[in-house]
Amino acid sequence: MKSLLDGIRALDTEMRTIRHDLHAHPELGLETHRTSAVVADFLEGLGIETHRGVGGTGVVGVLRGRRSNRSVGLRADMDALAIAEATGLPYASRTPGLMHGCGHDGHTAMLLGAAKYLAQHRDFEGTVNLIFQPGEEGYDGAREMIRDGLFERFPCDAVFGMHNEPGLPLGQMRTGFGTIAAGGGNFDITVQGRGAHGAEPDRGIDPVLAACHVVTALQSIVARNVPPLASVVVSATRIEGGSAYNVIPESATISGTARYFDVALGETVQARIAALASGIAEGFGATAETDFRVMFAPHVNDPEKTALMVACARSILDPEAVSTEMEPSLGSEDFSFMLEAVTGAYMMIGNGSGHPLHHPEYDFCDDALVHGAALYVRLAQEATRAPEEQDPT
Ligand SMILES: [Zn+2]
Ligand SMILES: [Zn+2]
Incomplete structure (x- = not known):
């Protein structure tokens, strides 16, 4: 369905503006105070029920659709890294020694774009929980939110996350079934x-x-x-x-x-x-x-939820652009704790050529924003649909 991507493209400029603002103001670990306020203010401006201070600086937006009591969690991380930025970009970090070197500025902007689309179109059925997590880079942010009752306060039948991948061509995505990271x-x-x-x-x-x-x-x-x-x-x-x-x-x-x-x-x-x-x-x-x-925790993609995520991605991009052949990695990502608490899946989004993650010259590729946002929206639509009605194609 090309129409979803077209609809998301209408939000492209706004997502880029948000991303550049977040990029210029990186925050470390659990101290994402400004970022969390930007996120919460944006959600509230859309009329979305917004919960601040979940696990410290975490933010959850709740969108309730028509029919179906199914619920889904869509997660983005918000924190930056203690790296001195060397991109020379006009929107480069204004905080010496900190930079968005892992693209979490892009992830947050993608999920905010999806939030706006969903709030405007209301073309989903159950409850969509928009989860903005601090402290992914070794600060235990996922567990902070879980310990604060994330999934009791905002029950999710499934939870989905994504991460940009430099070196994976733009417009491609990839994931794997089962254990994909250590x-x-x-x-x-x-x-x-x-x-x-x-x-x-x-x-x-x-x-x-x-x-x-x-x-x-x-x-x-x-x-x-x-x-x-x-x-x-x-x-x-x-x-x-x-x-x-x-x-x-x-x-x-x-x-x-x-x-x-x-x-x-x-x-x-x-x-x-x-x-x-x-x-x-x-x-x-x-x-x-x-x-x-x-x-x-070991990062385990639930096979059924992975199949749903792959089908959603293939409905947005060319089917061949979505691979399920990802090799397991000994790197780690704390979304694994959310997957341990609730089943779900995680996918890598092509970020094109460019510097690797955590490099001082790395920058999230803005052209990937529409892909990630469209995938979040499609997941919201399909994962909240009554099971017999699921058909992302
Ligand atoms: Zn990282
Ligand atoms: Zn990261």
């Missing part, structure tokens, strides 16, 4: 020894030496505790201890990240990290405390 967490291991003069090591317990052995042993987890055909990553990315050439310090810390597709394997990894750390430290006469914080 879950994982970050860890800190504190090895406690006993300080001494660097020339008298026998009088202390060296936590640096013990920590080095722990780092080496952590690599045995993937090699010896994970089935060979499963994918797990354990990376020790930081090791700190000591401050002088001639002092054996009291303690040393090891930090890192682990990623996995299977929650049970993730628990095995956590247990092995803690057991290796404490066992090896003990062998050296030291002690080790492990703190593992789960940051992301």
Whole structure:
């Protein structure tokens, strides 16, 4: 149906204006105060029932259609990154050290465009919950909203999200069925020894030496505790201890990240990290405390909801432009927690050539706004329709 895309194109200029304004005013983590106000004011200006302060700075707009008691959640993230922007664009960040380097300005503008279309046309049946989430970039924004009763206050039969993908041609989209991205967490291991003069090591317990052995042993987890055909990553990315050439310090810390597709394997990894750390430290006469914080759930696209999302995307674009062959990635995205709470699906939107995500010269491609907005609208229309009536073609 080309008519939906044409209808969305009428909102293209407005979406670009919103996007450039958000781009010029990036905000980090859960502190998206201005962005949330821009979103909430826009929704209220459309006469949409608007809830501010969901999980801190989250915003939810609720649109109620005719008939059907089905409901859907459409989610966009709003936060920026601690990167100094180097695009030189006229609407570049006005906040030194912060930029929209992941395109969440585009995601927010797309969902606001969809909100305006839906508010104007009212051509959907059940309830559409427009979910604007802060803190996607490692600030636990999705769980903040869920803990604040997101899905109890705004019940959703399904929830859908999307992300732009540089390198995927404009006008193309892709996704996969089942697990498409890893879950994982970050860890800190504190090895406690006993300080001494660097020339008298026998009088202390060296936590640096013990920590080095722990780092080496952590690599045995993937090699010896994970089935060979499963994918797990354990990376020790930081090791700190000591401050002088001639002092054996009291303690040393090891930090890192682990990623996995299977929650049970993730628990095995956590247990092995803690057991290796404490066992090896003990062998050296030291002690080790492990703190593992789960940051992301494995990202599971529900097959049925994915099929619906793919059908919606194919009704907007050429059917061949929508691929379901996406390879699972060990990157993570906290929309996985929403998919854990409510079934749903997630799709990548072509952002054309250009710099990769999180690059100081990256910029969301404005030409992709209409594609994302149209997909949100089509999902609202199809996911709220009574099941026997669903037919996105
Ligand atoms: Zn990002
Ligand atoms: Zn992102």
